[in-house]
Amino acid sequence: MPAAVSGDRQNGRPTQGTALVVEDHSDSRELTTFLLKTFGYNVLEAGNADKALQLAADNHLDLIITDLGLPEMDGLEFIQLVRELKQDEPELRIVMLTAYDRADVFKAGYGFLLPKPIDLDKFRAIIELPQSRSQSEFQGYGSVAYTAARHPGTPSLRCS
Numbered sequence: 437m438p439a440a441v442s443g444d445r446q447n448g449r450p451t452q453g454t455a456l457v458v459e460d461h462s463d464s465r466e467l468t469t470f471l472l473k474t475f476g477y478n479v480l481e482a483g484n485a486d487k488a489l490q491l492a493a494d495n496h497l498d499l500i501i502t503d504l505g506l507p508e509m510d511g512l513e514f515i516q517l518v519r520e521l522k523q524d525e526p527e528l529r530i531v532m533l534t535a536y537d538r539a540d541v542f543k544a545g546y547g548f549l550l551p552k553p554i555d556l557d558k559f560r561a562i563i564e565l566p567q568s569r570s571q572s573e574f575q576g577y578g579s580v581a582y583t584a585a586r587h588p589g590t591p592s593l594r595c596s
Contacts, residue, residue, distance in 0.1 A: 452476040453498030458488040458514065459533070460507050464552075468501055468533075471556075475563050485514040492518050497528055499563070502546075504534035515545040531562060 455477040459465035462483070469479045480495060482488035485506045492500070500518065504511040511532055522528050530545065535552040548562045 454478045454480065454495060455499040455501065456480045456482065456488060456491055456495075456497050458482045458485065458500065458502035458506065458511070460484060460503065460505070464503070464533075468554075471559065472499075472501070472563070475560070485509045485511075485517075488514065489517060489521065492521055496525070497522070500528065500530045502530065502532060504532055504536060512545070519545050 452475060455472045457465050457468045457472065457479060459468060459481075460483050465481055465483065469481055472479045477499065480491050480497075482491055485508050488500075488502070502511045502514060506514060509517075511534070515530055515532070518528075518530070529547050531548045531550060532546040533550050533552055533554065550558060550562065
């Protein structure tokens, strides 16, 4: 399957790239896929980590949205395997979704952690964050902060 790049088109519009949604609950996976498509991504889907690893191996990815609680292996192990597999793609952005409040998941290889249920404003803010700011703008469990002081000329946006 050919990789999507920003010059590709989806329904006549340029795409943001290719995203992989890894979620074992089909309703959550479908909702996340729908949101990403509205933000301009081509989306691949997997209901488990094994299928997701195969898709990651076979495709260039710009973004991965993964659940923490996956069958076969948890999202943390999945992320470690993806980081090893995609070491030549350090710009790959990973967002962890979880309904659990676990301190041990903080900074385990993902760029952002969003609690479930997903707050649409926080989700959009993270998805639309410029690539160069993904790690430095992360402030903790799902909070992203732009400040005019740190980034002159950028509108203030605070999601907490």
